[in-house]
Amino acid sequence: MRVVLAVGAHPDDIELGCAGSLALHKMNGDRVYLLVLTKGEASGKLEVREKECRKAAKMLGADALFFGGLRDTHVSDGRETIDVIERIVTKVKPDLIYAPASKDTHQDHRNAGQASMSAGRHCKAILLYEGASTQRDFTPQVFVDIDKTFKLKRWVTRAFGSQVNNGNGGYSHAVKAIEGLAKFRGYQAGVDVAEAFEVGKFIFEVENNHGR
Amino acid sequence: MRVVLAVGAHPDDIELGCAGSLALHKMNGDRVYLLVLTKGEASGKLEVREKECRKAAKMLGADALFFGGLRDTHVSDGRETIDVIERIVTKVKPDLIYAPASKDTHQDHRNAGQASMSAGRHCKAILLYEGASTQRDFTPQVFVDIDKTFKLKRWVTRAFGSQVNNGNGGYSHAVKAIEGLAKFRGYQAGVDVAEAFEVGKFIFEVENNHGR
Amino acid sequence: MRVVLAVGAHPDDIELGCAGSLALHKMNGDRVYLLVLTKGEASGKLEVREKECRKAAKMLGADALFFGGLRDTHVSDGRETIDVIERIVTKVKPDLIYAPASKDTHQDHRNAGQASMSAGRHCKAILLYEGASTQRDFTPQVFVDIDKTFKLKRWVTRAFGSQVNNGNGGYSHAVKAIEGLAKFRGYQAGVDVAEAFEVGKFIFEVENNHGR
Amino acid sequence: MRVVLAVGAHPDDIELGCAGSLALHKMNGDRVYLLVLTKGEASGKLEVREKECRKAAKMLGADALFFGGLRDTHVSDGRETIDVIERIVTKVKPDLIYAPASKDTHQDHRNAGQASMSAGRHCKAILLYEGASTQRDFTPQVFVDIDKTFKLKRWVTRAFGSQVNNGNGGYSHAVKAIEGLAKFRGYQAGVDVAEAFEVGKFIFEVENNHGR
Amino acid sequence: MRVVLAVGAHPDDIELGCAGSLALHKMNGDRVYLLVLTKGEASGKLEVREKECRKAAKMLGADALFFGGLRDTHVSDGRETIDVIERIVTKVKPDLIYAPASKDTHQDHRNAGQASMSAGRHCKAILLYEGASTQRDFTPQVFVDIDKTFKLKRWVTRAFGSQVNNGNGGYSHAVKAIEGLAKFRGYQAGVDVAEAFEVGKFIFEVENNHGR
Amino acid sequence: MRVVLAVGAHPDDIELGCAGSLALHKMNGDRVYLLVLTKGEASGKLEVREKECRKAAKMLGADALFFGGLRDTHVSDGRETIDVIERIVTKVKPDLIYAPASKDTHQDHRNAGQASMSAGRHCKAILLYEGASTQRDFTPQVFVDIDKTFKLKRWVTRAFGSQVNNGNGGYSHAVKAIEGLAKFRGYQAGVDVAEAFEVGKFIFEVENNHGR
Numbered sequence A, B, C, D, E, F: 001m002r003v004v005l006a007v008g009a010h011p012d013d014i015e016l017g018c019a020g021s022l023a024l025h026k027m028n029g030d031r032v033y034l035l036v037l038t039k040g041e042a043s044g045k046l047e048v049r050e051k052e053c054r055k056a057a058k059m060l061g062a063d064a065l066f067f068g069g070l071r072d073t074h075v076s077d078g079r080e081t082i083d084v085i086e087r088i089v090t091k092v093k094p095d096l097i098y099a100p101a102s103k104d105t106h107q108d109h110r111n112a113g114q115a116s117m118s119a120g121r122h123c124k125a126i127l128l129y130e131g132a133s134t135q136r137d138f139t140p141q142v143f144v145d146i147d148k149t150f151k152l153k154r155w156v157t158r159a160f161g162s163q164v165n166n167g168n169g170g171y172s173h174a175v176k177a178i179e180g181l182a183k184f185r186g187y188q189a190g191v192d193v194a195e196a197f198e199v200g201k202f203i204f205e206v207e208n209n210h211g212r
Helices: A013-027 A046-060 A079-092 A107-119 A147-157 A171-189 B013-027 B046-060 B079-092 B107-119 B147-157 B171-189 C013-027 C046-060 C079-092 C107-119 C147-157 C171-189 D013-027 D046-060 D079-092 D107-119 D147-157 D171-189 E013-027 E046-060 E079-092 E107-119 E147-157 E171-189 F013-027 F046-060 F079-092 F107-119 F147-157 F171-189
Strands: A003-008 A031-038 A064-070 A096-100 A125-129 A142-145 A194-203 B003-008 B031-038 B064-070 B096-100 B125-129 B142-145 B194-203 C003-008 C031-036 C064-067 C096-100 C125-129 C142-145 C194-203 D003-008 D031-038 D064-070 D096-100 D125-129 D142-145 D194-203 E003-008 E031-038 E064-070 E096-100 E125-129 E142-145 E194-203 F003-008 F031-038 F064-070 F096-100 F125-129 F142-145 F194-203
Touching (some): A003 A013, A003 A107, A013 A031, A013 A046, A013 A096, A013 A125, A013 A142, A013 A147, A013 A171, A031 A046, A031 A079, A031 A107, A046 A064, A046 A147, A064 A079, A079 A107, A096 A107, A107 A125, A107 A194, A107 C107, A107 E107, A147 A171, A171 A194, B003 B079, B003 B107, B013 B031, B013 B046, B013 B096, B013 B125, B013 B142, B013 B147, B013 B171, B013 B194, B031 B046, B031 B079, B031 B107, B046 B147, B064 B079, B096 B194, B107 B125, B107 B194, B107 D107, B107 F107, B142 B171, B147 B171, B171 B194, B194 C194, C003 C013, C003 C079, C003 C107, C013 C031, C013 C046, C013 C096, C013 C142, C013 C171, C013 C194, C031 C046, C031 C079, C046 C147, C096 C107, C096 C194, C107 C125, C107 C194, C147 C171, C171 C194, D003 D013, D003 D107, D013 D046, D013 D096, D013 D125, D013 D142, D013 D147, D013 D171, D013 D194, D031 D079, D031 D107, D064 D079, D079 D107, D096 D107, D107 D125, D107 F107, D142 D171, D147 D171, D171 E171, E003 E013, E003 E079, E003 E107, E013 E046, E013 E096, E013 E125, E013 E142, E013 E171, E013 E194, E031 E079, E031 E107, E046 E064, E046 E147, E064 E079, E079 E107, E096 E107, E096 E194, E107 E125, E107 E194, E142 E171, E147 E171, E171 E194, F003 F013, F003 F079, F003 F107, F013 F031, F013 F096, F013 F125, F013 F142, F013 F147, F013 F171, F013 F194, F031 F046, F031 F079, F031 F107, F046 F064, F064 F079, F079 F107, F096 F107, F096 F194, F142 F171, F147 F171, F171 F194
Parallel strands (some): A003 A031, A003 A096, A031 A064, A096 A125, A194 D142, B003 B031, B003 B096, B031 B064, B096 B125, B142 C194, B194 C142, C031 C064, C096 C125, D003 D031, D003 D096, D031 D064, D096 D125, E003 E031, E003 E096, E031 E064, E096 E125, E194 F142, F003 F031, F003 F096, F096 F125
Antiparallel strands (some): A125 A194, A142 A194, B142 B194, D125 D194, E125 E194, E142 E194, F125 F194, F142 F194
8 A cells, every 4th residue: 555645736737637547546545645735716716616626536536635725826846835745745654746747837837846846855756747738848758557547537627617718728628638648648658548747756666566 | 832841751650740730731822742751661561551651642632742762660860861851852942841850769750850950951940740659758839720620630640541550559549649639739729639849940930920 | 910029027138139020020010019027227227227228119119118017136937927927918919929038047037938938828929039148058949030120130239328337248248249149040040140039839820821 | 577678788788787676676586688789899808798798697697698799889779779679579578678878978878778769669668777987967767776686786797807997997996986876876765775767668557566 | 276166055065065176176275165055954953053064164174154144945046045145256256166056856956056157147167066865967067086185075074963864864874975976976087086067157268277 | 288189070160160269279389189070072072172171270270180081971970980080089199179069950060079979988078069050959058268369260260262152141151150159159258259168078177277
């Protein structure tokens, strides 16, 4: 049994980025914690977004959902954000952290990624997930085959119904984009559908890893 | 009216990478030439692959299809490949070249991209398209909205029926992956479906460009 | 007719970086807006610098000059700067943004570039111009032939007469450096004089673009 | 049980780069194959170097040692090298390949790395090890704790006694350097001694991986 | 005689990164100044860390030790940090600055490096030293042979006795890691032990440099 | 007294890239050797280009000019090129090598740079100069103030009179571009005119370097 922590800047970041992998962790008996740094109040009603986020966490079967209490669009890469993440890291002691990849034009994503690298410096693994629309430079290195959990991912991402018009053609557009991406990453990985990650850090345990 | 040249290492590389954009060029009265460096004989019967390639070119409405006569999986980034491309560049005098992006684990793609940059050094624009399965590091910079030609692209890519089992789950898998990618790149660009490119070189003509 | 917005951190940044291209836009009937985030008070008298900036804007024929009201040398890549730029983006609705390239050792340039990428996320094109002295890592991708407006650029940049001793050998030195650079970038582009840009984002409109 | 293939350009490249990890694989019951592309005849007597290489393979407990038959200092990134590696990949069907990292000033290392990425495109994982002296740009991403096998690594690397004066101060110098590096990488990973890798590709199997 | 300024974010950063080079400067009659931006109070008692830092400076023979008065783990890359460094730059007028390399997961290191590049923009040379544990991406470009001062470096780094348990296995672990690294970097440079640097900026004076 | 070797792929590459620095070396009593890998026969008459090259070498005061005998546009990064360079390295034993920077779209420049890094692996310093027209990605790190030798550089580069129409607007265009670049690089370095270099490798000798 492992402990997994996923960090996102806004409600739905985690789900779009790595819901498939998190669901696999749950299927395998791992504990899965979610930390959402802001409530996404800059692009929707705070209460609605929070509610959707809780619903999605439940659908994923997350063991707990934490909110970081930071202000949407004001997430820094400095001490304040690092502290928020460190507090949860200390509490749940994750073996593996999922965090946003850092070369992103959205300041909150970029900084959440950087801060997770700082806060997770003593953890064994940090995998950096792909952002939906604002990522520019991403090198897929690690792939997770999400064939068994793709349906769940589609279902979970649809929990964010309020995000219907975010200037990129509506949230249903985002969901289709993410599904399209899963097929492309799957093809690159030699499977049907996959999520891709950059490697922040990964302690490879030969004795446990990758076996059969 | 512009002249456009698309360079690919194998039959189907061009179509998967930029058929949507090429079809748009045709819709706008541009001349479109295709140069396929090898006949892809390493992963299929040469005659079959050549035939499919000719069929796809016709479907796209290409003004001519040239074969470079290089050997599949032996494309270099040296003089031989540059010569092949330069000969066509001298002949058709393209305003714009589409070529494979260079950070690719497939040696033929990598080298075809490098050689196109050399051979096209006097052209006004070189856009580098995204490879289907072997691309690792790609930074989407330029986007083309392919909404009007997406159906044609799907139809054209299906011309490569022989590629049914290329170790990545079959060609229909490739086609779905490319369609998924179009949705993801579209989302990043703020449109429905898009093709994305890296910029090799681009002479931006303020007087003609991007206007309405 | 297009709408163009140029963003700079200090008076003279825009002019040194892309005055030639902006003047071409004006020649072609586009609307050109300037947004200068600070008044450059850290290296000169605020009133003098503001006055020079207004004069240069007039010489360029800019349709309006906005000041962002940020503090010189304190420009962040966070919410405050993004808000300032977003306000103008919302107001003028640019088709194309010119902003500073981001790999710069001057914090204001670096952050103005990052913030423009965030604030301009729904625009069709963001081109990143080359800084005069503090840029370190710059990859010329897009070139604009400024032959027709080079004289004007030289004249406009000389409006910043107060910048006579900024530790890099005086402003006339800067102007000569920028003129030298124009020749070098021109040579790379195959023309006499050019301005070079990195691509932040570029929606390439096949139907309008690059034609004749 | 997994199958592991380590690829090196010369005798001793594999041992210096990842002997500690390979020994761990053996301890865990995995099969370990070695493929050495040349016999290192450019910096020593071919027979001596081959003999040392066989001895080291035995000390490591490798299940087989293959020689690629390429010419020292003439390893390309093209078809010839890819073929050599593909033949062994087809034969042993590795789950995991260890190959040299590619940003190396030694042409053989650089090309062996590139060719391994091509040849191993259908494998689940490719980890790229750190070269002893000619590596310039290396980003440690994956760490293996080699505490249990460090002594064996020291012992194995000492099998290459002929390499006593290779212009970098002798082979004993190389061995000390590699031991020093293990301590530094260990410190970065939070353990005593480690080997570090870049990720070429890694299919992360949530159900098997990293657990306890 | 030259003037050298070394900048560090915390007590012991400078010593681990470049004590060997600084000691060489002292041996050659240069003036050596140290600027430590914080007192490292986040991982130890402020008074103890300050005392150790003063002791190490004395052992190195530094001409002066300045403290920047910033708050540990809160070092920014903005105006505040730049001001602190600029003040010392103005005071001691360094020919050469040693500062932390910037691709580091520790925010203080990253920002201290960026701010040094800004503050030192009029200096002739800025060399960026390698961090002990949190550096991820470092390209060794400049090497200093520290054979004559390695013993002193070992002795100096041991002055930081309070850092006995910093989560990476204790400070004696750090010291061993740094010694191991010196052997590896030495091997890359063709000498016994070396310190490695990235180049921020370097005015190469042909008439004085590198001669005999 | 030092020994300096400059490597170029074609006649005029060295002169455009680093004639100012080489002339400074001569002024300071260093020995300066030139190695030109091809005779540039692809863009001019071999005899004419050779003659111009000899003339320029004489004007620079080079101690010897070697031709590598490779074929223009066919320079590889493999053994053949490395051998040619190694032979001269063994003969003249340079302390410092000037070679072309490697991120260049011209295959000969790219490969000459790579091969120089291999061939010069035991030298103390390798500085990589900026190419005239085909360089794309260049990070200026090291600057040489060429104020004292700029006139000579202008005079020397004009020796290549045959290069009057190379598709980039003629050689006089190249010369002006290079002079413009010198002003820009000078401005970045805080001097009038400069040549800029990337660092391949640099053993920094504290006891001799950068002093007064």
